[in-house]
Amino acid sequence: MTRFTVIGAGAWGTALANLYARADHDVVLLGRNADAMAAMEATRRNEGYLPDVYLPPALRATHDAKEALSSAEVVLFVVPAQSLATAAETYGDLVPSNAMLVLCAKGIERRSGRFSSAIMAERFANNPLCVLSGPSFAADVANGLPTAVTVAAGTIERADRAAELLSANTFRCYASDDLAGVEAGGALKNVLALAAGMAIGRGLGESAKAAIVTRGFVELRRLGAAFGGQPQTLMGLSGLGDLILTCSSEQSRNFAYGIALGSGVDRTNLKLAEGVYSAGIAARLARERQIEAPIVQAVAEILDGEISIDEAMHALLSRPLRREVETA
Numbered sequence: 001m002t003r004f005t006v007i008g009a010g011a012w013g014t015a016l017a018n019l020y021a022r023a024d025h026d027v028v029l030l031g032r033n034a035d036a037m038a039a040m041e042a043t044r045r046n047e048g049y050l051p052d053v054y055l056p057p058a059l060r061a062t063h064d065a066k067e068a069l070s071s072a073e074v075v076l077f078v079v080p081a082q083s084l085a086t087a088a089e090t091y092g093d094l095v096p097s098n099a100m101l102v103l104c105a106k107g108i109e110r111r112s113g114r115f116s117s118a119i120m121a122e123r124f125a126n127n128p129l130c131v132l133s134g135p136s137f138a139a140d141v142a143n144g145l146p147t148a149v150t151v152a153a154g155t156i157e158r159a160d161r162a163a164e165l166l167s168a169n170t171f172r173c174y175a176s177d178d179l180a181g182v183e184a185g186g187a188l189k190n191v192l193a194l195a196a197g198m199a200i201g202r203g204l205g206e207s208a209k210a211a212i213v214t215r216g217f218v219e220l221r222r223l224g225a226a227f228g229g230q231p232q233t234l235m236g237l238s239g240l241g242d243l244i245l246t247c248s249s250e251q252s253r254n255f256a257y258g259i260a261l262g263s264g265v266d267r268t269n270l271k272l273a274e275g276v277y278s279a280g281i282a283a284r285l286a287r288e289r290q291i292e293a294p295i296v297q298a299v300a301e302i303l304d305g306e307i308s309i310d311e312a313m314h315a316l317l318s319r320p321l322r323r324e325v326e327t328a
């Protein structure tokens with residue numbers, strides 16, 4: 001039995017806490033809203049984020065960071081990418097220096113262009129650290145449905161150890177030493193899911209969506225490689241696998257956000273769509289590196305109100321014809 005502390009009591013944090021509690025670990029779910037955490041402890045439900053899932057007795061929900069972190073062996077950071085640096089500052093001094101950190105956000109920090117591992121390596125120089133990413137809806141994992149993800153660390157031996165620790169009977173972790181590839185895939189698939197959703201919401205059809213997903217994947221591979229990722233990783237669970245999941249189900253908040261944008265419905269009450277925050281910085285990083293990423297650029301411009309979806313589609317279709325497969 002290992003002591004897990006999960007920071008961030010949203011959908012994904014609650015699902016992972018639930019998974020590890022069911023796997024007979026000692027689990028504490030740490031949230032920043034005292035009332036919500038007390039209600040969770042009393043009702044054994046997370047009404048705000050994952051209402052249909054029962055929280056087993058082995059999971060304790062708390063707002064008390066000191067108590068939650070004092071003997072943690074594994075600390076999962078499950079907050080949005082834009083909040084990770086703040087969470088690291090808030091809880092950093094309480095995290096035991098030998099605890100393994102598991103980073104679960106899928107995004108790029110807007111103000112710095114950094115992925116999670118770079119943000120955290122700066123604050124936690126000595127803790128072992130890994131990134132968990134891949135096709136995994138919170139509700140599926142919380143309900144014990146079969147799921148496979150990638151766990152990446154700086155060396156393959158560390159990734160092997162982390163994958164062993166983080167696997168459970170319905171949750172299969174594949175080890176990787178490609179942090180850059182895993183983080184790039186997780187962030188970029190969200191931006192592309194917005195584009196796929198927009199095509200559906202705007203009534204452009206399934207064929208247009210398939211073209212966007214496929215050509216979007218070309219952009220993901222180009223950008224992922226520019227960030228230092230390996231082609232095989234981008235073709236794996238945390239790249240192609242998560243792109244497929246996120247672009248094919250309205251359970252995805254990014255895909256659903258794209259549909260809402262495309263169909264012009266009110267988006268004020270929609271849940272977290274990480275791609276909305278990563279699109280602009282992904283587009284900027286692509287421009288700076290002179291990487292051709294027209295779909296990512298279009299998503300960023302649409303979100304900024306610079307062009308309409310119809311204008312973006314017209315621009316994509318009017319680009320000069322080219323060969324499908326790039327040769328060196």
Ligand SMILES: NC(=O)C1=CN([C@@H]2O[C@H](COP(=O)(O)OP(=O)(O)OC[C@H]3O[C@@H](n4cnc5c(N)ncnc54)[C@H](O)[C@@H]3O)[C@@H](O)[C@H]2O)C=CC1
Pocket residue numbers: 007008009010011012013031032049078079080081083084086087090104105106107136137138139271272274
């Ligand atoms: N929901 C899902 O199915 C999956 C989500 N993810 C990723 O996990 C990350 C978190 O997503 P969700 O949990 O779904 O989002 P969510 O919107 O459901 O929950 C986010 C939680 O983080 C908390 N939070 C925000 N800033 C905080 C801070 N500074 N300190 C403490 N808590 C803070 C919020 O109060 C909220 O409880 C995202 O990057 C997402 O892309 C990854 C895999 C699956």
Ligand SMILES: O=C(CO)COP(=O)(O)O
Pocket residue numbers: 106134135136137138190193242245246251252253254255272273274
């Ligand atoms: O990352 C996810 C599935 O792997 C969740 O996707 P959404 O954030 O779009 O809901």
